[in-house]
Amino acid sequence: MNHPIKSVWLNQLLIGGGAIAAITLNSLMTPALSSPEPEVLEDNPKAIIDEMWQIVNNEFVDRKFNRVDWLEKRQELLGQEYSSNKQAYKAINKALKDLGDPYTRFLAPDDFATLTSQTSGELSGIGVRLILDKRTSQLFVVDTVKNSPAASAGIKRGDRVIRINDKPTALMTLEQAKQELEGEIGTQVSLQLSRKDKGVFQVDVTRAEIEIASVTYTLKEEDKVRIGYIKLDEFSSHAAEQMTQAINDLGKKQVSGYVLDLRGNPGGLLFASVDIARLWLKKGEIVMTVDRRGGDRHFSANGTALTDLPLVILVDQGSASASEILAGALKENKRATVVGTTTYGKGTVQSVHSLSDGSGLAVTIARYYPPSGTDINHKGINPDIYLDLSMEQQLQLKNDPELLGTNADPQYKRAVGVLKSNAASISLPATPKPVGLRWENLREAVMDENPQWERMNQ
Structure with a gap:
């Protein structure tokens, strides 16, 4: 998920309430149109628009195209002059807005680089997650x-960063x-x-390529x-492998x-959700x-499930996209009891493409449906057991994530109650066998469109 992809026609798929599902394959675009072609030069902002x-x-x-004359839109866009790529970006954003789909969107180079880093489940850096206190x-x-x-260098949660490379952080933004x-x-x-x-x-820390833990x-x-x-x-490219290890170890x-x-x-990633569902189903x-x-x-189960022990899934309004695919599949196949609140509600699939200047484009290409x-x-x-949290409880868990999955977490406590009710009829499991994962050359990713924290992984 790290670096911008320079191949112009790399195609990826999205399924998230902010995420991007990707299918990596090289595709050629439809070449010619019947109307006269506006001149489009390489390295010209018009090339990005085209x-x-x-x-x-x-x-x-x-x-x-949401009743937009898309052919006429091309003539209109290429008939204008653009002094810079940024000016072209504004025109692209305006044109995409006319399609009436919030998930078909343009990604500036920095945003696209961040997205590809998120979806790969890897980053190049030292391995810290930082948060900026906007008040101080x-x-x-x-x-x-x-x-x-x-x-390895002993950096811990709660450490305040005073300087980076001898530069004071007091006036730095998170991006800086x-x-x-x-x-x-x-x-x-x-x-x-x-x-x-x-x-x-x-402390001096040496940068390295790091696999991000999506599963704890x-x-x-x-x-x-x-x-x-x-x-x-999140459903990164390493999530299914990490889930396999979690199920096996536990x-x-x-x-x-x-x-x-x-x-x-x-x-x-769409196919991360499919592979993870297969570990349970x-x-x-x-x-x-x-x-x-x-x-x-x-997409169906393929006989590679690691366990048939009782399972409870916790969801809320922030559970979107691939989360909904997994929860929906396990709920409707009666493999899991779902506890919490109604999920986000994103039933569309996007493809993500890199453009020639390092920017990216996400386009809604399909709709997805659970087994029903x-x-x-x-x-x-909708969960099987609806249990909302009070504002006070939400704030407590948000301010101290260490409380998630403890007795201070009402939804977790309810999940434990469900499992206890089944405990008497459960026999101890045999040691599960590892499963080889199949990725079928497909990837999918999601970006959080409404982050509650200004945060960054590096």
């Missing part, structure tokens, strides 16, 4: 990536801090940190019932059931996609 137009023309799910302009470490250079932390693999970044029990100290898990003992708690933050500890937490998960349909020509594609065929777009998936 790339955008061609992709939308070939792929947008609404063949009527202070920069803090909110987390470190497991086995990252930052973790990110730029300071970026650099070639193998080079060093110097940090001055402050910690309550240690005071001010200096732990064994819970709840009244002598052993429960495997798994938190899935299974060896003889758990009686699992709680899979998808709350706040904005989505990710022995048989049954997972999802169906329908493109603009009416062609449908079905229900249209969840703008509706979401």
